Amino acid sequence: MSDMTETTPGWLSPDDLEQARARMPILYVEAVPVRVDDSGEVTSIGLLLRMGPEGTVSRTLVSGRVMHHERVRDALLRHLEKDLGPVALPRVPAALQPFTVAEYFPTLGTTPFHDPRQHAVSLAYIVPVTGDCRPRQDALDLVWFSPQEAASPLVQSDMPGGQGVLLKQALAHVGCLT
Amino acid sequence: MSDMTETTPGWLSPDDLEQARARMPILYVEAVPVRVDDSGEVTSIGLLLRMGPEGTVSRTLVSGRVMHHERVRDALLRHLEKDLGPVALPRVPAALQPFTVAEYFPTLGTTPFHDPRQHAVSLAYIVPVTGDCRPRQDALDLVWFSPQEAASPLVQSDMPGGQGVLLKQALAHVGCLT
Amino acid sequence: MSDMTETTPGWLSPDDLEQARARMPILYVEAVPVRVDDSGEVTSIGLLLRMGPEGTVSRTLVSGRVMHHERVRDALLRHLEKDLGPVALPRVPAALQPFTVAEYFPTLGTTPFHDPRQHAVSLAYIVPVTGDCRPRQDALDLVWFSPQEAASPLVQSDMPGGQGVLLKQALAHVGCLT
Amino acid sequence: MSDMTETTPGWLSPDDLEQARARMPILYVEAVPVRVDDSGEVTSIGLLLRMGPEGTVSRTLVSGRVMHHERVRDALLRHLEKDLGPVALPRVPAALQPFTVAEYFPTLGTTPFHDPRQHAVSLAYIVPVTGDCRPRQDALDLVWFSPQEAASPLVQSDMPGGQGVLLKQALAHVGCLT
Numbered sequence: 001m002s003d004m005t006e007t008t009p010g011w012l013s014p015d016d017l018e019q020a021r022a023r024m025p026i027l028y029v030e031a032v033p034v035r036v037d038d039s040g041e042v043t044s045i046g047l048l049l050r051m052g053p054e055g056t057v058s059r060t061l062v063s064g065r066v067m068h069h070e071r072v073r074d075a076l077l078r079h080l081e082k083d084l085g086p087v088a089l090p091r092v093p094a095a096l097q098p099f100t101v102a103e104y105f106p107t108l109g110t111t112p113f114h115d116p117r118q119h120a121v122s123l124a125y126i127v128p129v130t131g132d133c134r135p136r137q138d139a140l141d142l143v144w145f146s147p148q149e150a151a152s153p154l155v156q157s158d159m160p161g162g163q164g165v166l167l168k169q170a171l172a173h174v175g176c177l178t
Numbered sequence: 179m180s181d182m183t184e185t186t187p188g189w190l191s192p193d194d195l196e197q198a199r200a201r202m203p204i205l206y207v208e209a210v211p212v213r214v215d216d217s218g219e220v221t222s223i224g225l226l227l228r229m230g231p232e233g234t235v236s237r238t239l240v241s242g243r244v245m246h247h248e249r250v251r252d253a254l255l256r257h258l259e260k261d262l263g264p265v266a267l268p269r270v271p272a273a274l275q276p277f278t279v280a281e282y283f284p285t286l287g288t289t290p291f292h293d294p295r296q297h298a299v300s301l302a303y304i305v306p307v308t309g310d311c312r313p314r315q316d317a318l319d320l321v322w323f324s325p326q327e328a329a330s331p332l333v334q335s336d337m338p339g340g341q342g343v344l345l346k347q348a349l350a351h352v353g354c355l356t
Numbered sequence: 357m358s359d360m361t362e363t364t365p366g367w368l369s370p371d372d373l374e375q376a377r378a379r380m381p382i383l384y385v386e387a388v389p390v391r392v393d394d395s396g397e398v399t400s401i402g403l404l405l406r407m408g409p410e411g412t413v414s415r416t417l418v419s420g421r422v423m424h425h426e427r428v429r430d431a432l433l434r435h436l437e438k439d440l441g442p443v444a445l446p447r448v449p450a451a452l453q454p455f456t457v458a459e460y461f462p463t464l465g466t467t468p469f470h471d472p473r474q475h476a477v478s479l480a481y482i483v484p485v486t487g488d489c490r491p492r493q494d495a496l497d498l499v500w501f502s503p504q505e506a507a508s509p510l511v512q513s514d515m516p517g518g519q520g521v522l523l524k525q526a527l528a529h530v531g532c533l534t
Numbered sequence: 535m536s537d538m539t540e541t542t543p544g545w546l547s548p549d550d551l552e553q554a555r556a557r558m559p560i561l562y563v564e565a566v567p568v569r570v571d572d573s574g575e576v577t578s579i580g581l582l583l584r585m586g587p588e589g590t591v592s593r594t595l596v597s598g599r600v601m602h603h604e605r606v607r608d609a610l611l612r613h614l615e616k617d618l619g620p621v622a623l624p625r626v627p628a629a630l631q632p633f634t635v636a637e638y639f640p641t642l643g644t645t646p647f648h649d650p651r652q653h654a655v656s657l658a659y660i661v662p663v664t665g666d667c668r669p670r671q672d673a674l675d676l677v678w679f680s681p682q683e684a685a686s687p688l689v690q691s692d693m694p695g696g697q698g699v700l701l702k703q704a705l706a707h708v709g710c711l712t
Contacts, residue, residue: 278528278529278531289531290531290534343533343534346528346533347528347529347531347533349528350456350524350525350527350528350529350533351456351525351528351529353456353467353468353525355521355524355525355528356468356521
């Protein structure tokens with residue numbers, strides 16, 4: 001999650017955020033945007049194309065913090081709209097049970113997930129989207145991949161901080177990892 | 179599941195079905211039809227109103243057998259269409275992980291679930307529906323209840339074979355059981 | 357979660373904790389301690405008996421914060437040991453997927469869960485314990501209840517902040533809510 | 535699941551089983567035996583070494599049918615004991631929610647799972663075992679693999695009928711697929 005910038009105004013000042021990050025785990029939500037057919041089967045996975053700080057290109061999931069006094073499902077909806085635009089029509093799950101919990105540590109090797117900025121704990125959900133996705137903010141594009149492509153080394157190598165592992169966990173959960 | 183009749187032609191003859199039911203567990207799917215708001219939160223639950231064999235009235239979930247060589251998600255879709263009509267627009271889940279497995283036994287007391295006809299093992303899913311529901315087959319009506327009403331003793335007492343327990347499990351899973 | 361005191365030294369100072377609580381959701385883990393039989397079926401549920409700030413008696417689940425740079429499973433283990441003693445032999449789950457996520461808000465009514473001190477987001481797990489439980493810290497006792505007793509109004513009314521709802525969700529998840 | 539023989543006496547005659555398999559999905563349970571550390575993290579995965587009908591060697595999960603009037607958790611326990619011996623001390627999960635449902639079809643390509651004999655629908659569970667495993671019946675040995683080894687092409691290629699895919703789904707579910 002190293003390349004995600006959050007620009008929602010009016011929450012923590014950069015200084016306060018810096019301080020909080022050094023002291024406690026920060027709660028995140030992550031969404032794997034998918035297209036499904038009528039029977040619910042996943043047909044493709046959407047990944048955001050982002051430009052990293054050093055000009056590197058990376059592919060990421062929808063991801064962001066949960067704010068104070070914000071419900072998890074509202075945070076999911078807010079980040080989906082922020083990253084996919086206002087007409088993506090995401091189907092936020094009815095149940096809050098995530099398919100997994102991803103733990104990003106500032107040090108390498110504790111888990112497969114790494115975020116140099118912070119200790120982030122992320123509730124991960126599969127979210128079917130049916131509308132038109134128009135990436136906003138710092139994302140250049142949203143590209144749809146087949147499950148096979150999404151699990152390929154080529155795509156995986158573009159995903160920072162272990163998000164490729166999280167994507168494979170999502171594919172396994174929906175029966176699309178072969 | 180005592181009042182559910184299945185009339186899909188061309189599968190097991192009544193005799194063959196009788197024989198199979200005496201010998202092995204029969205695989206079922208069950209769906210709890212729900213309405214959700216934009217954030218995915220369940221706002222109401224749809225229950226079928228059925229006329230039982232002795233003129234009794236009962237409320238049931240969407241339920242039915244999985245056929246030979248049929249995928250679980252196709253069975254879900256078939257029974258949702260059979261019970262809710264062709265324009266209910268059900269959102270079959272992307273993942274096959276059910277929220278629970280309900281075991282209906284022909285004898286009372288082994289589990290909270292009972293089906294005098296058979297040992298049925300049922301994969302249970304929450305299914306948001308967004309379209310217009312027009313019950314077909316032997317159902318008289320589909321009635322929408324708030325989560326509070328659905329968990330009330332009045333509604334629970336109309337649900338045969340332990341389906342009221344399954345409904346409460348569904349409500350608990352989506353955070354609507356208080 | 358209103359009556360839980362955390363006394364682990366060396367983390368946030370009381371002032372810092374106060375400040376963090378006013379600004380961001382605080383990550384918690386909660387465990388429902390259960391006894392199971394050989395087939396894994398839950399036979400009883402353990403609730404801590406605590407003395408509240410005004411002399412009120414309350415029953416609670418095992419609960420506590422996740423510390424900076426601590427894995428969720430280590431936080432679970434730490435709080436289980438803290439609340440149940442060193443020989444409870446808890447079986448922390450192999451998968452991090454919680455059975456639900458409980459959102460405690462400082463204001464009433466947003467969710468069934470309420471914590472006047474903070475916005476806490478809690479990953480909830482069922483944890484079989486096989487050893488001898490000796491409550492420590494501020495808990496007076498650990499009492500084992502049958503699933504029926506645990507869901508009864510009497511026990512539920514002793515559980516603060518909506519933990520009774522979370523307990524019912526746990527009972528539903530393990531098929532013990534009738 | 536092509537190489538699993540079931541020899542429990544007194545259920546279906548071979549003829550009856552043959553007939554049932556041609557007409558309806560057969561309910562199975564599958565268990566991934568694992569060793570876990572104190573924090574619940576999976577440290578190794580146990581695979582049965584079996585001799586196939588044509589002298590081929592294969593590695594399989596614990597697997598078998600659910601009998602008429604048998605609970606899923608009792609079927610799990612029975613097959614675990616049958617395959618791992620009487621002192622394996624398996625920890626059958628408290629909740630019946632499987633981590634996934636594997637659908638084995640007699641034709642290739644419908645799902646990643648294939649069983650030439652039948653349409654089998656299998657509820658899949660992770661099962662920590664703490665005792666001494668002594669394979670019985672037609673299994674030659676039980677071999678423990680690290681998560682990395684279990685996901686390797688070498689081990690995967692020895693697993694028939696798509697069980698390697700199921701194993702990877704299990705590894706993803708417990709956070710051990712990298």
